[in-house]
Amino acid sequence: MELAIDFEEILLAFEASDVNHHYIIDTEKGEMLYVNEEIDMDASEQLERLEGNRYLAVPPRLPRDDYAIMELFAYEIEPFELAEKFHTAIERSKPFRNFKNLLRQHPELEGRWFKFRENHIRNEAISWLSQNNIGLKGQKLVPDIVIKELSAEDMKALPKELEGFGPMGCANCGKVASIAGRWFETNTPPENALVEKETGRIMKETFGVSHYGNFVGERVFLTAAKCPKCGSEEVFWDF
16 A cells, blocks of 8 residues: 655654554554553553554564664674674663763764664664555655676676685575576665565566575675576575
């Protein structure tokens, strides 16, 4: 279904929703409804009325959700010694306070953190919309996805860390030799369900590939192979 609701409104709801603050989309009217259990005396009755297929509740944001984003951010930090400090900080008691205190000691990371968190929540919201088959009228949530199959000449310029990486065997029939791999490069990493869905469509319709893997670094690569013995695309890759 397509709704005439602004994505920024959905994004704000994703950030603010919790066990007391409920954001619910009326899919018939394309409106965002709000119920605050802390101040609305009839909150229970309101929530009871807003049940059924017509209404879609934005999932509550729980502490574990924000903890997961902090954990992912710590993996992005360099050098390793500094990343270790952040991991140690969030593994102790009061992880949110520890994280904020450590971030203040490294102001060069603050801007990166806020951008990282904002982007992560944005992708959560886009994935949620995609999983519920909701489109937003007149709004484009992901860029145009471009995928190119690499030629033998293109593959000479693969990053060194991918040298020797290739199909090793078929997960279906067990064949372990002479399986040719195909490499693709895309302009958009698989950061949310909508990108994954559109990437899958392009791979199937343009290249005849139903199953593929991905490698995300400075460049984004997709890998695919088909077993010559049984025709399965369930082929595992390794070095």
